[in-house]
Amino acid sequence: MEKIINYFDDETRLEGIFFPCEENENAPVVLVVPTYAGRDQFTIDKAKSMNALGYSGFAVDMYGEAKIGETPEENMELMNKVLSDRPMLQKRMLLAIEAAKAEAGVDNSKIAGIGFCFGGLCVLDTARTGIDIAGVVSFHGIFNKPGNTDGNKVKTKVLVLHGNDDPMVPHSDVNGLANELTEAEADWQIHAYGSTSHAFTNKEANSPEMGMAYNPDADRRSWKSMTDFLKEVIG
Numbered sequence: 001m002e003k004i005i006n007y008f009d010d011e012t013r014l015e016g017i018f019f020p021c022e023e024n025e026n027a028p029v030v031l032v033v034p035t036y037a038g039r040d041q042f043t044i045d046k047a048k049s050m051n052a053l054g055y056s057g058f059a060v061d062m063y064g065e066a067k068i069g070e071t072p073e074e075n076m077e078l079m080n081k082v083l084s085d086r087p088m089l090q091k092r093m094l095l096a097i098e099a100a101k102a103e104a105g106v107d108n109s110k111i112a113g114i115g116f117c118f119g120g121l122c123v124l125d126t127a128r129t130g131i132d133i134a135g136v137v138s139f140h141g142i143f144n145k146p147g148n149t150d151g152n153k154v155k156t157k158v159l160v161l162h163g164n165d166d167p168m169v170p171h172s173d174v175n176g177l178a179n180e181l182t183e184a185e186a187d188w189q190i191h192a193y194g195s196t197s198h199a200f201t202n203k204e205a206n207s208p209e210m211g212m213a214y215n216p217d218a219d220r221r222s223w224k225s226m227t228d229f230l231k232e233v234i235g
Contacts, residue, residue, distance in 0.1 A: 002048070005058070007099035009092050012064040015039070016096060018103050019048045019057040028110040028134075028234035029056040029100045033093070033119030035202070036079040038068035042202060046114070053227060055234070058100040062092055062122065079118050086125060086146035093126040097133060108133045112234050114226060115141060117199060120160075124177075125149070127156040127186070135233035137161065137226050140198050143169055143177040154186035159229045161222040163196035167211035191225055193218040 005016040017039070021027035030050045034043035039061045050057030061067075062082055069075035082089050097111060104110075112135040115123035120141015127136050128149035135157040143160075158181060162174065174190065181188040193215070199205035200215040201222065207213070 003103070005099050005103055007095050009064070009088070009095055014061045014064055014092065014095065014099075015066040016061055016099055017044055017047060017059040018100070019051055019059075020104070021051050021054060021056045023054065026105045026110075027054060027056050028112070028230075029058055029104040029106055030230065030234075031058045031060050031096055031100055031111070031113040031123075033060045033096075033113060033115035033122045034062065035117040035119060035199075036069070036075040038063050038075070038078060039066055040068045042116075042204075043119075046116075053230065055230070056100075056104050058096065058103070060093075060096045060119075060122075062089070062118075083118070083121075087148055089122060090125050090129050090146070090148075093122055094129065094131065097126070097131070110134065110234050112136065112230055114139065116201060117141060124158070124160075127154050127158050128152060128184070130155060132156065135159065135229060137229060139201050139222060139226075140166060141169075143173045145176075145180060152184060154181060154184040154188075156186070157229075157233050158186050158188040159225065160188070160190040161225060162190060162192045163198060163200050163215070163218060164192045164194050165196055165211070166198040168198050189229075191222070193221065 032047040047057030047059035114137040120138030123136035130152040199212040
């Protein structure tokens with residue numbers, strides 16, 4: 001049974017949804033971080049799907065009060081408020097981890113995070129802070145550095161699942177992320193899918209003119225890569 005989990009960034013109430021694994025009260029937990037649309041049904045469904053893999057799922061709220069945008073313009077406005085303050089973004093991720101840990105009764109070695117688009121950037125930023133959780137997975141995420149984590153060692157294992165034709169992530173950013181993670185002594189992987197653009201896991205993505213399109217093969221392959229990675233890092 002899903003459970004609403006309230007946690008706070010100062011005065012801002014953040015509303016996560018926890019999906020406990022019924023077979024294991026103290027199962028590993030996977031945080032699911034949303035796209036720029038906020039903690040929407042896509043995010044909730046992905047968090048719930050963690051139960052089928054033997055994990056508890058935690059749908060993360062990055063905007064507060066479970067806000068979701070009604071239009072792409074509203075989504076951008078909500079995202080940019082958080083994206084413009086990367087220390088706050090990182091703080092909200094760490095708060096979500098603490099809330100999930102408290103609810104699931106597990107330690108950092110049994111916690112992972114996955115994120116989609118904006119959420120991919122969020123989980124990468126989490127790793128960049130130097131926190132020692134088991135692993136993070138970025139699906140069609142954004143790679144630009146936050147500017148406040150240079151010199152940190154990345155202790156979290158990192159898997160990046162990327163569409164090679166994503167117009168939001170030039171090839172120079174892919175190389176830049178590889179160099180950054182190597183310099184940070186991370187255990188990292190980057191999987192690039194050919195003829196694949198942004199938002200390739202989202203069946204509602206149908207704007208090829210904007211570089212966003214669902215790709216069933218990349219969706220299936222990336223999910224398999226994620227499940228193998230999670231099995232390795234959290235069991």
